[in-house]
Amino acid sequence: MTDADNIRDVEVLGVDMIGFIFYPKSPRYLYQIPRYLPTLAKRVGVFVNETKENILMYVDRFGLNYVQLHGDESPEYCRTLHSYGIRIIKAFSIALPKDLLAVSDYEGFCDYFLFDTRSAHYGGSGQQFDWNILQRYNGSTPFLLSGGINSYSVKALKEFHHPRLAGIDINSRFETSPGIKDVERIGRFLKELRDLPTTKS
Numbered sequence: 001m002t003d004a005d006n007i008r009d010v011e012v013l014g015v016d017m018i019g020f021i022f023y024p025k026s027p028r029y030l031y032q033i034p035r036y037l038p039t040l041a042k043r044v045g046v047f048v049n050e051t052k053e054n055i056l057m058y059v060d061r062f063g064l065n066y067v068q069l070h071g072d073e074s075p076e077y078c079r080t081l082h083s084y085g086i087r088i089i090k091a092f093s094i095a096l097p098k099d100l101l102a103v104s105d106y107e108g109f110c111d112y113f114l115f116d117t118r119s120a121h122y123g124g125s126g127q128q129f130d131w132n133i134l135q136r137y138n139g140s141t142p143f144l145l146s147g148g149i150n151s152y153s154v155k156a157l158k159e160f161h162h163p164r165l166a167g168i169d170i171n172s173r174f175e176t177s178p179g180i181k182d183v184e185r186i187g188r189f190l191k192e193l194r195d196l197p198t199t200k201s
């Protein structure tokens with residue numbers, strides 16, 4: 001997110017985390033500190049193949065609670081950042097079951113994994129992948145489900161069950177323009193998600 005008032009309005013809806021994209025090639029790139037940063041929701045910085053030095057600088061400057069590593073960061077890179085006390089969300093691009101093979105190398109020093117849709121770019125594709133693939137994930141790190149989740153995903157989300165599912169990540173499908181969230185659309189989505197009865201797994 002990029003705008004102070006928009007951040008405040010989304011935070012009031014009771015979301016757990018709010019993200020800031022520090023990837024210069026993204027249309028959501030945050031190049032200036034907004035006048036307001038969340039105090040209730042956790043602050044997540046999203047990075048793609050950034051240097052460790054820059055990550056430390058951003059964590060300090062923005063008071064980041066988590067860093068979301070959305071590029072080709074190695075297990076060693078994640079382990080080092082973790083050893084500095086940084087909480088890590090490591091993103092993986094998923095298209096086929098084999099895309100889960102590398103995930104186990106990251107166990108033990110990531111707070112969350114994030115499963116996103118494989119695309120030509122690093123993230124923000126607005127496209128969904130086949131969530132059934134995740135039934136093969138049997139690791140111990142909790143994960144966030146991501147990639148093109150939209151207003152019409154509520155029923156499928158209610159039907160998706162996994163013991164390690166910890167949260168749902170929404171992005172481009174809830175925007176009025178890149179970096180600006182549609183507060184009403186998110187409000188309706190959260191209400192429907194909370195209201196609709198959950199199916200048994």
Ligand SMILES: O=C(O)c1ccccc1N[C@@H]1O[C@H](COP(=O)(O)O)[C@@H](O)[C@H]1O
Nearest residue numbers: 026070122123124125126147148171172
């Ligand atoms: O949104 C971006 O521009 C972006 C750029 C580089 C890395 C990650 C990015 N966004 C992340 O992508 C996922 C899925 O987004 P979407 O729902 O498919 O739009 C999400 O975690 C964003 O934080």
